[in-house]
Amino acid sequence: MIPRFWNKVFLIYRKDLKDEIQTFGQLIGTLVFGVMLVFIFSYALQLVNLEVSRVFPAALWVSVYFSASLILQRAFSKEAEEGTLDALLLASGDRGILFLAKFFCSLSILLIFEIVVVPLMWAFMGVSGQNLQLGYFAMSLFLGSWGLAAIGTLLNGMTVQLPGSRLLFPLLLFPLLIPLLMGAILTSQGALLGEVQSVMGWFYLLLMFDLTFTVVPLLLFDYVLEG
Amino acid sequence: MVKADALVVRGLHKQIGGRTILKGVSFEATTGDLVMITGPNGAGKTTLLRILACLLPKSAGEVLWNGTPYGLEHGAIGYISHKPMLYESLSVYDNLQFFGRMYGASSKEFEQELLTLVGLWRYRYEPAAVLSRGMKQRLAIARMLISRPRMILYDEPFTSLDQEGQDLLKGLLEKERLKTIQLIVTHEPRLLSGLEYKELRLQGGRIEQGESYDT
Numbered sequence: 215m216i217p218r219f220w221n222k223v224f225l226i227y228r229k230d231l232k233d234e235i236q237t238f239g240q241l242i243g244t245l246v247f248g249v250m251l252v253f254i255f256s257y258a259l260q261l262v263n264l265e266v267s268r269v270f271p272a273a274l275w276v277s278v279y280f281s282a283s284l285i286l287q288r289a290f291s292k293e294a295e296e297g298t299l300d301a302l303l304l305a306s307g308d309r310g311i312l313f314l315a316k317f318f319c320s321l322s323i324l325l326i327f328e329i330v331v332v333p334l335m336w337a338f339m340g341v342s343g344q345n346l347q348l349g350y351f352a353m354s355l356f357l358g359s360w361g362l363a364a365i366g367t368l369l370n371g372m373t374v375q376l377p378g379s380r381l382l383f384p385l386l387l388f389p390l391l392i393p394l395l396m397g398a399i400l401t402s403q404g405a406l407l408g409e410v411q412s413v414m415g416w417f418y419l420l421l422m423f424d425l426t427f428t429v430v431p432l433l434l435f436d437y438v439l440e441g
Numbered sequence: 442m443v444k445a446d447a448l449v450v451r452g453l454h455k456q457i458g459g460r461t462i463l464k465g466v467s468f469e470a471t472t473g474d475l476v477m478i479t480g481p482n483g484a485g486k487t488t489l490l491r492i493l494a495c496l497l498p499k500s501a502g503e504v505l506w507n508g509t510p511y512g513l514e515h516g517a518i519g520y521i522s523h524k525p526m527l528y529e530s531l532s533v534y535d536n537l538q539f540f541g542r543m544y545g546a547s548s549k550e551f552e553q554e555l556l557t558l559v560g561l562w563r564y565r566y567e568p569a570a571v572l573s574r575g576m577k578q579r580l581a582i583a584r585m586l587i588s589r590p591r592m593i594l595y596d597e598p599f600t601s602l603d604q605e606g607q608d609l610l611k612g613l614l615e616k617e618r619l620k621t622i623q624l625i626v627t628h629e630p631r632l633l634s635g636l637e638y639k640e641l642r643l644q645g646g647r648i649e650q651g652e653s654y655d656t
Contacts, residue, residue: 218545225543296527296528297524298526300496301527302543304494
């Protein structure tokens with residue numbers, strides 16, 4: 215039973231990731247959008263006299279948030295547009311499978327996006343990184359992205375069958391993400407400045423937030439996708 | 442000998458918003474039955490099929506499979522609508538293989554057999570996006586059959602099919618009769634001529650006529 219569950223999660227995940235790579239344009243479009251945000255931030259911050267290391271995490275997460283709102287919207291919208299959601303529901307047999315597969319796919323794309331954008335942003339903004347605690351910095355990126363992917367997948371599933379879902383999604387996403395974004399910015403800043411001990415509580419909060427928004431939707435997704 | 446299954450629908454109600462779509466629909470079907478559901482637009486035909494397929498929750502009533510309620514975990518419901526429900530970026534073969542693996546019923550021989558049956562074997566490497574509407578519907582038939590369903594729900598399946606496709610589907614309705622319960626929503630009963638079927642006529646969410654046999 216359990217191997218079958220995970221096998222189905224993997225099959226949908228692989229299909230979605232393959233589709234994202236094949237429809238290269240959308241992924242590239244999101245990356246270009248993210249890079250443009252990097253340019254805008256680095257240009258704007260050169261005009262004001264601010265300590266880059268303190269501003270960098272906020273600029274980074276604003277870029278990630280805007281790009282993520284494009285990435286996360288695709289999880290279920292594409293299935294709904296192609297009319298494949300019903301076939302997929304029948305074949306999966308458990309809506310939790312769909313949630314996990316879409317969540318893992320969104321998380322993977324977000325992480326690919328960050329692998330490209332974070333070093334670019336780092337270089338353009340001239341961050342010194344003298345006191346950087348790399349492991350914690352990577353953990354803050356991962357936990358923040360996990361939460362973004364989990365909430366985005368849940369919300370996309372909730373709104374995909376509603377009229378005006380493309381407008382509703384970003385409107386509902388932001389208020390839900392406020393605690394997550396606060397935690398992600400503060401933990402990234404702590405790791406960048408070598409002050410991890412002072413933000414340890416935020417790391418735990420991020421972890422709890424991520425676990426909650428992964429486990430609860432997994433259990434309740436039957437109701438979320440009911441038309 | 443194929444085990445006979447029984448579908449029992451009792452007092453099925455469905456409300457969407459403030460509107461009652463189904464008002465106490467009851468009927469029974471067993472393996473071998475071909476049930477044609479007819480009725481004017483808005484009578485609740487598609488809603489009934491979607492509830493039976495577990496794609497829509499019911500508001501009240503009972504839907505039983507061999508005496509017990511069922512959900513998506515049923516795993517043996519085939520569903521075809523007027524939309525082909527295919528991945529446009531995947532090839533014909535990859536579409537079939539993906540759903541076959543999801544149902545755990547995939548084998549190369551079976552996939553080849555199904556694509557040959559629906560006349561798409563030579564198009565197997567083409568992306569679904571380039572297929573005509575009728576060819577997509579044929580692929581949808583193969584996708585539905587790969588789950589080896591014990592209940593098949595057809596919602597306007599003849600849409601977009603040419604004469605050859607319609608003959609293929611009619612042949613399938615007869616062939617699958619031995620193994621499945623089949624319910625078909627159609628506005629074109631003439632396309633079922635020559636087949637033995639029960640008719641359920643829905644009108645305003647109620648069964649107006651039912652359980653009659655026609656050929």
